[in-house]
Amino acid sequence: MTSTQIENLLTNMGVKWDKIIKNMWSVVDPEGKIPKVIISIEPGGRTGGHIIKFVVFVCDVPVDTGIDFYKEFLKMNFKIEHGAFAMETRTEMCFIDNLEFETTDEVEFEASLRALMDAPRRFQERYDIDFYTIGNPQF
Amino acid sequence: MPAQRIEALLTGAGVKFERVNERTWELTPGPTRSIEGTLVWITGSFRKTGDLLKIHSHVGSLPEDADVKFFQDIFRKNRDMGHGGFALIDNTACCYVDTLELEGCEQNDMDATLDWLTRAGDVFRQKLDRAKLPYIET
Numbered sequence: 001m002t003s004t005q006i007e008n009l010l011t012n013m014g015v016k017w018d019k020i021i022k023n024m025w026s027v028v029d030p031e032g033k034i035p036k037v038i039i040s041i042e043p044g045g046r047t048g049g050h051i052i053k054f055v056v057f058v059c060d061v062p063v064d065t066g067i068d069f070y071k072e073f074l075k076m077n078f079k080i081e082h083g084a085f086a087m088e089t090r091t092e093m094c095f096i097d098n099l100e101f102e103t104t105d106e107v108e109f110e111a112s113l114r115a116l117m118d119a120p121r122r123f124q125e126r127y128d129i130d131f132y133t134i135g136n137p138q139f
Numbered sequence: 140m141p142a143q144r145i146e147a148l149l150t151g152a153g154v155k156f157e158r159v160n161e162r163t164w165e166l167t168p169g170p171t172r173s174i175e176g177t178l179v180w181i182t183g184s185f186r187k188t189g190d191l192l193k194i195h196s197h198v199g200s201l202p203e204d205a206d207v208k209f210f211q212d213i214f215r216k217n218r219d220m221g222h223g224g225f226a227l228i229d230n231t232a233c234c235y236v237d238t239l240e241l242e243g244c245e246q247n248d249m250d251a252t253l254d255w256l257t258r259a260g261d262v263f264r265q266k267l268d269r270a271k272l273p274y275i276e277t
Contacts, residue, residue, distance in 0.1 A: 066207070074213070074214075074233070075226070077217070077227070078226035078228055081193065084226070088215070093214070094218070
Protein backbone atom coordinates (compact mmCIF):
# COMPACT_ATOMS: atom_id res chain seq x y z
CA MET A 1 0.00 0.00 0.00
CA THR A 2 1.25 3.49 -0.87
CA SER A 3 -0.10 7.00 -0.35
CA THR A 4 -0.93 7.19 -4.05
CA GLN A 5 -2.80 3.91 -3.82
CA ILE A 6 -4.84 5.24 -0.93
CA GLU A 7 -5.83 8.31 -2.92
CA ASN A 8 -6.70 6.23 -5.96
CA LEU A 9 -8.75 3.90 -3.80
CA LEU A 10 -10.70 6.75 -2.25
CA THR A 11 -11.45 8.10 -5.71
CA ASN A 12 -12.49 4.69 -7.01
CA MET A 13 -14.75 4.19 -3.99
CA GLY A 14 -16.65 7.29 -5.05
CA VAL A 15 -16.30 9.08 -1.72
CA LYS A 16 -15.51 12.76 -1.38
CA TRP A 17 -12.06 13.13 0.09
CA ASP A 18 -9.58 15.89 0.78
CA LYS A 19 -5.89 15.74 1.44
CA ILE A 20 -5.27 17.57 4.72
CA ILE A 21 -1.49 17.27 4.76
CA LYS A 22 0.97 14.69 3.54
CA ASN A 23 -0.19 11.24 4.66
CA MET A 24 -3.48 12.51 6.08
CA TRP A 25 -6.87 12.60 4.39
CA SER A 26 -10.47 13.27 5.36
CA VAL A 27 -13.50 11.58 3.93
CA VAL A 28 -16.63 13.65 4.23
CA ASP A 29 -20.20 12.98 3.14
CA PRO A 30 -21.50 16.21 1.53
CA GLU A 31 -24.99 15.32 2.75
CA GLY A 32 -23.81 14.66 6.27
CA LYS A 33 -25.36 11.21 6.40
CA ILE A 34 -22.17 9.40 7.32
CA PRO A 35 -19.59 10.50 9.85
CA LYS A 36 -16.35 12.19 8.85
CA VAL A 37 -13.44 9.77 8.77
CA ILE A 38 -9.82 10.87 9.10
CA ILE A 39 -7.22 8.55 7.56
CA SER A 40 -3.55 8.94 8.39
CA ILE A 41 -0.29 7.06 8.09
CA GLU A 42 1.57 6.99 11.39
CA PRO A 43 4.36 5.11 13.17
CA GLY A 44 3.36 2.24 15.43
CA GLY A 45 3.18 -0.82 13.24
CA ARG A 46 3.54 -4.25 14.72
CA THR A 47 6.91 -4.80 13.12
CA GLY A 48 8.32 -1.33 13.58
CA GLY A 49 6.70 -0.02 10.43
CA HIS A 50 3.75 2.27 9.94
CA ILE A 51 0.02 1.93 10.44
CA ILE A 52 -2.97 3.29 8.61
CA LYS A 53 -5.13 4.86 11.28
CA PHE A 54 -8.83 5.44 10.72
CA VAL A 55 -10.52 7.87 13.10
CA VAL A 56 -14.24 8.49 13.06
CA PHE A 57 -15.72 11.12 15.32
CA VAL A 58 -18.43 9.68 17.50
CA CYS A 59 -19.77 12.43 19.70
CA ASP A 60 -18.95 15.53 21.64
CA VAL A 61 -18.42 14.97 25.33
CA PRO A 62 -21.35 16.52 27.15
CA VAL A 63 -20.44 19.53 29.23
CA ASP A 64 -19.97 18.75 32.92
CA THR A 65 -20.30 15.03 32.32
CA GLY A 66 -19.17 12.69 35.08
CA ILE A 67 -16.92 9.64 35.09
CA ASP A 68 -19.80 7.28 34.28
CA PHE A 69 -19.81 8.60 30.72
CA TYR A 70 -16.18 7.54 30.27
CA LYS A 71 -16.63 4.25 32.07
CA GLU A 72 -19.42 3.35 29.67
CA PHE A 73 -17.12 3.80 26.67
CA LEU A 74 -14.26 1.93 28.35
CA LYS A 75 -16.59 -0.98 28.98
CA MET A 76 -17.62 -0.92 25.34
CA ASN A 77 -13.95 -1.19 24.40
CA PHE A 78 -13.94 -4.58 26.05
CA LYS A 79 -17.08 -5.74 24.26
CA ILE A 80 -16.37 -4.62 20.72
CA GLU A 81 -14.42 -6.90 18.45
CA HIS A 82 -12.38 -4.41 16.44
CA GLY A 83 -10.94 -0.98 17.14
CA ALA A 84 -11.30 1.13 20.24
CA PHE A 85 -12.97 4.26 21.52
CA ALA A 86 -10.42 7.00 22.10
CA MET A 87 -10.08 10.76 22.47
CA GLU A 88 -8.02 13.10 20.33
CA THR A 89 -9.00 16.11 22.41
CA ARG A 90 -10.70 16.40 25.76
CA THR A 91 -14.02 17.28 24.16
CA GLU A 92 -14.52 14.65 21.45
CA MET A 93 -14.96 10.91 21.63
CA CYS A 94 -13.87 9.01 18.55
CA PHE A 95 -13.56 5.44 17.37
CA ILE A 96 -10.29 4.25 15.86
CA ASP A 97 -9.10 1.27 13.92
CA ASN A 98 -5.62 0.51 12.62
CA LEU A 99 -4.21 -1.47 9.72
CA GLU A 100 -0.64 -2.39 8.99
CA PHE A 101 0.54 0.01 6.26
CA GLU A 102 3.05 -2.31 4.65
CA THR A 103 0.84 -5.39 4.40
CA THR A 104 -2.66 -4.01 3.94
CA ASP A 105 -4.18 -4.62 0.55
CA GLU A 106 -6.86 -2.64 -1.24
CA VAL A 107 -9.65 -4.98 -0.22
CA GLU A 108 -8.79 -4.66 3.48
CA PHE A 109 -8.50 -0.89 3.21
CA GLU A 110 -11.88 -0.45 1.56
CA ALA A 111 -13.51 -2.88 4.00
CA SER A 112 -12.14 -0.98 6.99
CA LEU A 113 -13.16 2.41 5.67
CA ARG A 114 -16.67 1.28 4.83
CA ALA A 115 -16.94 -0.39 8.25
CA LEU A 116 -16.11 2.86 9.99
CA MET A 117 -18.51 4.82 7.83
CA ASP A 118 -21.14 2.34 8.86
CA ALA A 119 -20.06 2.23 12.50
CA PRO A 120 -23.02 4.04 14.08
CA ARG A 121 -25.56 1.67 12.55
CA ARG A 122 -23.46 -1.37 13.44
CA PHE A 123 -23.03 -0.31 17.04
CA GLN A 124 -26.74 0.30 17.34
CA GLU A 125 -27.63 -3.09 15.89
CA ARG A 126 -25.04 -5.26 17.57
CA TYR A 127 -24.38 -3.59 20.89
CA ASP A 128 -27.50 -1.51 21.39
CA ILE A 129 -25.37 1.63 21.60
CA ASP A 130 -27.20 4.79 20.68
CA PHE A 131 -24.77 7.66 20.48
CA TYR A 132 -27.66 10.10 20.56
CA THR A 133 -28.41 9.14 24.15
CA ILE A 134 -24.87 9.42 25.51
CA GLY A 135 -23.54 12.50 23.78
CA ASN A 136 -24.03 14.88 20.92
CA PRO A 137 -23.12 13.06 17.72
CA GLN A 138 -21.38 14.91 14.95
CA PHE A 139 -23.38 13.09 12.35
CA MET B 140 -7.23 -26.87 12.92
CA PRO B 141 -7.59 -23.36 14.31
CA ALA B 142 -6.88 -24.48 17.88
CA GLN B 143 -3.58 -26.06 16.91
CA ARG B 144 -2.64 -22.95 14.98
CA ILE B 145 -3.45 -20.73 17.95
CA GLU B 146 -1.31 -22.84 20.24
CA ALA B 147 1.54 -22.85 17.72
CA LEU B 148 1.41 -19.03 17.64
CA LEU B 149 1.51 -18.85 21.43
CA THR B 150 4.37 -21.30 21.64
CA GLY B 151 6.24 -19.33 19.03
CA ALA B 152 5.68 -16.17 21.03
CA GLY B 153 7.38 -17.69 24.04
CA VAL B 154 4.46 -17.76 26.46
CA LYS B 155 3.07 -20.62 28.47
CA PHE B 156 -0.60 -21.31 28.10
CA GLU B 157 -3.35 -23.52 29.34
CA ARG B 158 -6.51 -24.22 27.40
CA VAL B 159 -9.28 -23.71 29.92
CA ASN B 160 -12.18 -24.45 27.57
CA GLU B 161 -12.89 -24.90 23.88
CA ARG B 162 -12.31 -21.26 23.02
CA THR B 163 -10.21 -19.83 25.83
CA TRP B 164 -6.54 -19.99 26.74
CA GLU B 165 -4.92 -18.55 29.85
CA LEU B 166 -1.47 -17.09 29.20
CA THR B 167 1.27 -17.20 31.82
CA PRO B 168 4.91 -16.11 31.82
CA GLY B 169 7.03 -18.30 29.56
CA PRO B 170 10.67 -18.71 28.65
CA THR B 171 11.01 -15.47 26.72
CA ARG B 172 7.98 -13.40 27.66
CA SER B 173 6.71 -12.49 31.10
CA ILE B 174 3.05 -11.73 30.60
CA GLU B 175 -0.29 -12.82 31.93
CA GLY B 176 -3.49 -12.65 29.97
CA THR B 177 -6.37 -14.40 28.29
CA LEU B 178 -6.88 -15.34 24.66
CA VAL B 179 -10.38 -15.93 23.37
CA TRP B 180 -11.10 -17.45 19.98
CA ILE B 181 -14.17 -15.73 18.53
CA THR B 182 -16.13 -17.06 15.60
CA GLY B 183 -18.73 -15.11 13.65
CA SER B 184 -17.02 -11.77 13.89
CA PHE B 185 -18.33 -8.22 13.67
CA ARG B 186 -16.96 -7.88 10.15
CA LYS B 187 -17.97 -11.40 9.21
CA THR B 188 -14.65 -11.94 7.50
CA GLY B 189 -13.43 -14.79 9.65
CA ASP B 190 -12.51 -15.84 13.14
CA LEU B 191 -10.90 -13.46 15.60
CA LEU B 192 -8.42 -13.83 18.42
CA LYS B 193 -9.15 -11.47 21.27
CA ILE B 194 -6.31 -11.05 23.74
CA HIS B 195 -6.71 -9.16 26.96
CA SER B 196 -4.64 -8.62 30.06
CA HIS B 197 -5.41 -6.99 33.38
CA VAL B 198 -3.25 -3.88 33.75
CA GLY B 199 -4.51 -2.53 37.05
CA SER B 200 -7.42 -1.22 39.02
CA LEU B 201 -8.87 2.21 38.61
CA PRO B 202 -7.88 4.45 41.50
CA GLU B 203 -10.78 5.20 43.79
CA ASP B 204 -10.33 8.90 43.22
CA ALA B 205 -10.05 8.65 39.42
CA ASP B 206 -11.52 11.83 38.02
CA VAL B 207 -12.62 12.94 34.59
CA LYS B 208 -9.08 13.94 33.63
CA PHE B 209 -7.80 10.50 34.51
CA PHE B 210 -10.28 8.90 32.12
CA GLN B 211 -9.55 11.45 29.43
CA ASP B 212 -5.85 10.60 29.68
CA ILE B 213 -6.61 6.91 29.28
CA PHE B 214 -8.70 7.59 26.19
CA ARG B 215 -5.94 9.77 24.75
CA LYS B 216 -3.50 6.92 25.26
CA ASN B 217 -5.85 4.77 23.20
CA ARG B 218 -5.53 7.26 20.37
CA ASP B 219 -1.76 6.88 20.31
CA MET B 220 -1.55 3.12 20.55
CA GLY B 221 -0.58 1.27 17.42
CA HIS B 222 -3.00 -1.53 18.14
CA GLY B 223 -5.59 -2.33 20.77
CA GLY B 224 -6.51 -0.12 23.66
CA PHE B 225 -7.48 0.18 27.28
CA ALA B 226 -10.85 -1.12 28.36
CA LEU B 227 -12.84 -1.81 31.51
CA ILE B 228 -13.88 -5.35 32.39
CA ASP B 229 -16.12 -4.16 35.21
CA ASN B 230 -16.35 -0.96 37.21
CA THR B 231 -12.77 -1.06 38.44
CA ALA B 232 -10.66 -3.61 36.53
CA CYS B 233 -8.78 -2.04 33.65
CA CYS B 234 -7.29 -4.17 30.90
CA TYR B 235 -5.51 -3.90 27.60
CA VAL B 236 -7.35 -5.60 24.76
CA ASP B 237 -6.39 -6.27 21.16
CA THR B 238 -7.95 -8.31 18.40
CA LEU B 239 -6.25 -10.27 15.64
CA GLU B 240 -7.83 -11.87 12.63
CA LEU B 241 -6.97 -15.55 12.77
CA GLU B 242 -6.84 -15.87 9.02
CA GLY B 243 -3.55 -14.37 7.96
CA CYS B 244 -2.27 -14.00 11.51
CA GLU B 245 1.46 -14.61 11.40
CA GLN B 246 3.95 -15.05 14.18
CA ASN B 247 5.16 -11.47 14.02
CA ASP B 248 1.55 -10.30 14.42
CA MET B 249 1.15 -12.31 17.61
CA ASP B 250 4.56 -11.21 18.87
CA ALA B 251 3.76 -7.56 18.30
CA THR B 252 0.37 -7.78 20.01
CA LEU B 253 2.06 -9.26 23.05
CA ASP B 254 4.69 -6.50 22.88
CA TRP B 255 1.91 -3.89 22.96
CA LEU B 256 0.33 -5.76 25.84
CA THR B 257 3.55 -5.38 27.82
CA ARG B 258 3.86 -1.71 26.91
CA ALA B 259 0.24 -1.05 27.88
CA GLY B 260 0.87 -2.39 31.36
CA ASP B 261 3.82 -0.05 31.76
CA VAL B 262 1.83 2.94 30.48
CA PHE B 263 -1.00 2.26 32.90
CA ARG B 264 1.33 1.82 35.87
CA GLN B 265 3.07 5.07 35.00
CA LYS B 266 -0.31 6.76 34.83
CA LEU B 267 -0.95 5.58 38.38
CA ASP B 268 2.38 6.95 39.56
CA ARG B 269 1.31 9.83 41.78
CA ALA B 270 4.65 11.51 41.33
CA LYS B 271 3.92 11.92 37.64
CA LEU B 272 0.32 13.01 37.78
CA PRO B 273 -1.58 14.63 36.25
CA TYR B 274 -0.30 13.76 32.78
CA ILE B 275 2.06 11.13 31.53
CA GLU B 276 3.14 11.36 27.94
CA THR B 277 5.13 8.27 27.06
